[in-house]
Amino acid sequence: MAPLLTLLMLLCAVRGALLYHPIWKPMWPASKVPVVLPQLTEDLDAPEFTAEAKLEVTSPCGPECHKRALVPSYEELKERLSYETLYFNGSLTQTNVGIYGLNVAELARTQETKGRSRAKRQIYGYDSRFSIFGKDFLLNYPFSTSVKVSTGCTGTLVAERHVLTAAHCVHDGKSYVKGAKKLKVGFLKPRQKEESSNQTRSHLPEKMKFQWIRVKRTHVPKGWIKGNANDIGMDYDYALLELKKPHKRRYMKIGVSPTAKQLPAGRIHFSGYDNDRWGNLVYRFCEVQEETYDLLYQQCDAQPGASGSGVYVRMWKREHRRWERRIIGIFSGHQWVERDGMPQDFNVAVRITPLKYAQICYWIKGNYADCRDG
Numbered sequence: 001m002a003p004l005l006t007l008l009m010l011l012c013a014v015r016g017a018l019l020y021h022p023i024w025k026p027m028w029p030a031s032k033v034p035v036v037l038p039q040l041t042e043d044l045d046a047p048e049f050t051a052e053a054k055l056e057v058t059s060p061c062g063p064e065c066h067k068r069a070l071v072p073s074y075e076e077l078k079e080r081l082s083y084e085t086l087y088f089n090g091s092l093t094q095t096n097v098g099i100y101g102l103n104v105a106e107l108a109r110t111q112e113t114k115g116r117s118r119a120k121r122q123i124y125g126y127d128s129r130f131s132i133f134g135k136d137f138l139l140n141y142p143f144s145t146s147v148k149v150s151t152g153c154t155g156t157l158v159a160e161r162h163v164l165t166a167a168h169c170v171h172d173g174k175s176y177v178k179g180a181k182k183l184k185v186g187f188l189k190p191r192q193k194e195e196s197s198n199q200t201r202s203h204l205p206e207k208m209k210f211q212w213i214r215v216k217r218t219h220v221p222k223g224w225i226k227g228n229a230n231d232i233g234m235d236y237d238y239a240l241l242e243l244k245k246p247h248k249r250r251y252m253k254i255g256v257s258p259t260a261k262q263l264p265a266g267r268i269h270f271s272g273y274d275n276d277r278w279g280n281l282v283y284r285f286c287e288v289q290e291e292t293y294d295l296l297y298q299q300c301d302a303q304p305g306a307s308g309s310g311v312y313v314r315m316w317k318r319e320h321r322r323w324e325r326r327i328i329g330i331f332s333g334h335q336w337v338e339r340d341g342m343p344q345d346f347n348v349a350v351r352i353t354p355l356k357y358a359q360i361c362y363w364i365k366g367n368y369a370d371c372r373d374g
Contacts, residue, residue, distance in 0.1 A: 025316035026264040028324065031256040031374035034102040036081055036358040044084070044092040049181050051172040053151040055275070055304035057234060057333045062346070066235075066292040074099065080223030080236060081359050086170070087217050088244070090181050094222075102355070129301050131280045132271065135190050138208060138281060142312070142325055145252045146271045146281055148186035148210055149308060151179040154272035155241065156310030156327055157251035159364045161216075163241040164254065165308035166330055166350075167224040170239055174225075183218060185243060186210030188281065208279070216244045219363050235294035237332045237350050240363045252312060254360055255326030256374035257351040260288040260296070263313055268298060268349065270331050272306030282306065296329055296349040307333040311349045328352050 061069075072080065082096045132143050145157045153169035163185050170180040188208045223236030260266055269285040290297040296311070311329035316322075329349040352360070354374055361371035 026262065027316045027318055028255060028326070029258050029262060031354050031357070032101075033256065033354045033358050033372050033374040035100040035368045035371075036355065036362055037098050037100070037368055038095045038362075039098045041093050041095045044094050046090050047086070047092055047176040047180075049090075049176050049178050051175040051177045053153075053177040053179060054168060054172060055152050055307055055333065057166075057168050057237060057307070057335060057348075061234070062335070063290045063292060063295075063297055066295060074102070077102070077355065080221060080226070081355060082222045083359075084220050084222065084225060085217055086176060086180060086220070088182075088214060097359070099355070128286070129274070129277075129282045129284045131277055131282055133280075135208065138188050139190075141250045142252060143271055143281060143283065144188075144249055146273070146309065148188075148273050149241070150182075150184040150186065150212070151177055152275070152305060153308035154306055154331075155185060155308050156312075157247060157249060158240075158254050158310070158327060158360075159251055160246045160248075161243045162251075162364050163215075163243065164310055164327060164330060164360065165239055165241060166332055167220050167237045167239040168332070169308045170218055170241075171220050171225060173233060180218065183215040183241065184212040185215060185241060185247075186212050187247060187249070213247065214244045215241045217242045221359070234332055234335065234348060235350065238330045238356065238360070240360055242363075252310065253324070253326050254352055254357060255324075255328055256354050256357045257296070257328035258313070258315070260291045263288060264315060268296065268300070268311045268313060268329070270300070270306070270309040270311045270349075272302065272309035272331065274303035275305035276303045290346075291351075294351055294353060296351055297346045298349065300331075300347050302331065302333070302347055304333070307331055 078097055078099055085093045132138055137143055147155045147163055149155045149165050149169050151169050153165055155163040155165035158164045170177055189211050191209045219240045221236045224233060266287045267285050268288060271281055271283040274282045284300045286298050286300040288296050288298050309331040310327040311331055312325050312327050314323055314325045317324045329351045332348045332350050335346045335348045357374045358371055362368055
């Protein structure tokens, strides 16, 4: 009897090891993160804030166009990752950067092998979005990381004072939008309970309202400002907002985007404030259909207002021995392209590549030594 009991215990232990061994879990891949450091900062003329906020992005360059694009040179990358900083008082600076620890030849090989086309786009079927109701969900992680940007977009909390969003939410590629000078970020919170003798309303979801915090400064990469009128613009459609005070909520860290094949079930997730469901936070998930080095093409249902949402996945972090959600991209919006002579639309997210990770992380932490683990 004892040998049989020992055998059963051994089998159970082996089975448990197989189930929980990291090899059976979708793990965050190790990434070689270069260093992006500021070199020279100069003052620019104060912007006029004349542009209208546009919640959709258009580009003539689709997946095939991006895959055919030439690999940028070292100097081109430095120019695109240089950035403007807009301050709450309306002043503006430009910062040139240096890039260290980047193997351009390896980058070229990565861009040549990255990219897949699993299926042609299909017409979106039934609406697959989910409106999130009730403070028990809205005020808890991960939904609590989604915030409203006052220009009409969505953002995601990525640090104690920082919000990641799309560049087109604050800059149209030529000028800063009208609302960028007094930019604010809205956090959902419960309304004060209204006194009422009508007990029949108790089954309704509790009403929420936005509490706003002013933005202290905004970083926008020059790749967006210089590239919006050409093919590279969408690759750099991201911006980082620094708040005037801490928000005191749990945030979601950024991470280097894995390949589509490495994503759990090939899916991504994001939540945003779609315009057709005003005041509601809307969650969705879907499978990635195509990818390039800088972009993810997918069929998640979304409406204007959701742009700027943080695209995230949940994977196993081997070093920490736990599951972690991380932001791997920024939802840019609908992209209309000419394909085989016919107009087609895609939903596009900007991937956080190692270079973009290094830049955004430095904006947040101010120390490149804290930004080597993507």
